[in-house]
Amino acid sequence: MLQSTAIAQVYLEKLPILGAEGGAVLPLYKPGTAMHSYLEEKKIHLVEIYFSEIEAHAVKAWKRHRLQQGLFCVPRGLLRLVLYDTRPKSPTYGRVASFSLGRPDKYCVLTMPPMIWYGLACEGETPALLCNCIDRPHDPKECETLPKDTDQIPYSFSNISQ
């Protein structure tokens, strides 16, 4: 089942971690899930996949896409994802929300619409791995960045020791 979150159009679906001899199996995306139905309904087609590793105690922030939509999943480690909604027509315009994504209890997929600033911080002592499935080829021209200590976003990563 898709869950609404504090940010409009950011949905998440909890996923099972399947125990298996030698190591767990973790589904990310599959026909029959609520997330698959949602993306089909919205005609969002995933065409590119990449990983972004966040080292222990590291922060990667901030980034905003004008067009690109993503599907986030954290198959290793635990990640803090912070969002700042700057979509003028959004019912959650101006809101900041923080999510923990990853192992062992928060394994899920999460939709990442365009025009939302996002930042990532590794929670825990092992690197976290973000898998991002996106709906268009990566294009640096449609991507904006701000430094992690910017005054333009009302959130501080200072409690992450670096």
Place this chain on the structure above:
Amino acid sequence: MLQSTAIAQVYLEKLPILGAEGGAVLPLYKPGTAMHSYLEEKKIHLVEIYFSEIEAHAVKAWKRHRLQQGLFCVPRGLLRLVLYDTRPKSPTYGRVASFSLGRPDKYCVLTMPPMIWYGLACEGETPALLCNCIDRPHDPKECETLPKDTDQIPYSFSNISQ
């Protein structure tokens, strides 16, 4: 560029690991790559994604799909992938081949055709993570398994301490 391997129709493409502040970025699948062109040409459409973790010193073996095709990638750790070609018409019928896939020097994507037995072993002291993108929804009915110490496959994982 796609590289041929010791097993017919098993191709690999080396991928870059992009250094970035806070942690590396690792592309898996994207338009413009040789692997993307190959899958387009073969009309192989990836519809499902899952991860399989292989714990340090663990082995997951053996498995064979009758229909399912996959695209393997190892974004964390280092994995030994062993293949045994049992396709009667294959020019490499009966051949066993072993590959190291993963970090830091062997980051790549690899095509996994049906009717090849495969086994996975973690090389190294940290768990390895396999990402498998497949061309049809997972169906246990088209999948066969054998125990890792079977006599039917001329390969022994006994040098992996468990």
